[in-house]
Amino acid sequence: MAVDKKEKAQVHKLALRGSSKTVAEFxxxxxxxxxxxxxxxxxxxxxxxxxxxxxMLVSSDDQVKAYIKKIISQLNKWMIGGKISRLVVVITSKETGEYIERWQFDVQLLGKSSKNRSSKKAPDKENATPQETASPEPEPEKTEAQIQEEIQAIFRQITASVTFLPVLDGNCTFNVLVYADADSDVPIEWGDSDAKEIKDGEKVQLRSFSTSNHKVDTMVSYRLAD
Incomplete structure (x- = not known):
């Protein structure tokens, strides 16, 4: 029995939309x-x-909730369009302005040749040099339970990270940076940003998870205590 190409494309589109939602929720x-x-x-x-x-614990602060909601809403649109390559959460000291921790989530769109994007996006955004790269082959089909297990493992690692990360002294704030393709439509209130790298910081690679369409790698870098 032949499968209509249009039908296959629709199935793929639905799968990509579902995968994008999973990554955005993560x-x-x-x-x-x-x-x-x-x-x-x-x-x-x-x-x-x-x-x-x-x-899980989620913020009940109205301003923080609104900030995160705005990011995730836009992020989901870009994910569906295959335009996201990285999301970064940067923790900054309010007193000194120093970047203390940098949580980096790298996104790969599987099974498709893609550009390792220049960026332009997020309540802050970053720039990367465009480079042609070949994306990995698609992952074998996974059940929701298998994907959930991989995500669980990452959150357990994030929770356990307090055992090796330095105690955050003083008041801190955070920013979210998103790397997206240069041709992405960016909300007018979002601006460019530098990468907010931590100078001479330690880096720890955490676990990854994947769906049939995306792979997400996790890493944290931090400033060593004086």
Whole structure:
């Protein structure tokens, strides 16, 4: 029985949309988890919620919720268009302006030749040199349970990271940077940003997870205590 090409394209489009939603949701909970685990905001500003079979904590602060919601809404659109290559959460000291921690999530669109993008996007955004790269082959089909297990492992690592990351002294704030293709439509209120790299920082590679369409690698870099 022949399968109509149009039908196959529609199935792929639905799969890509579902995968993009999964990755965007992962980013949303990652931002919240980092803010909670690293004490950027008081523990009482977070509300427990069940997700990925885990007890997650999300911010109940209206300003923080609105900021994250705006990012994730735009991010999901770019993900579906295959325009995202990286999301970064940077924790900065309010007193000194120094970048203390940098959580980096690299996104690969599987099974398609892509550009390793220049960027332009996010409440802050970053620039990378465009380079032609070959994306990895598509992952074998995974069940929702298998994907959830991989995501669980990452969140457990983020939670366990408090055992090796330096204690954050003083008041801190955070920014989210998104690397997207140079031709992406960027909200007018979003601006360019440098990469906010941590000078001479330590780097720790964490776990990754993948769907049939995307792979996400996680890494944290931090400034060594004086």
């Amino acid at each position: 980013f949303e909970y990652s931002i919240n988890t980092i803010l909670f685990q690293r004490g950027v905001y008081p523990a009482e500003d977070f509300t427990p919620i069940k997700k990925y079979g885990l007890n």
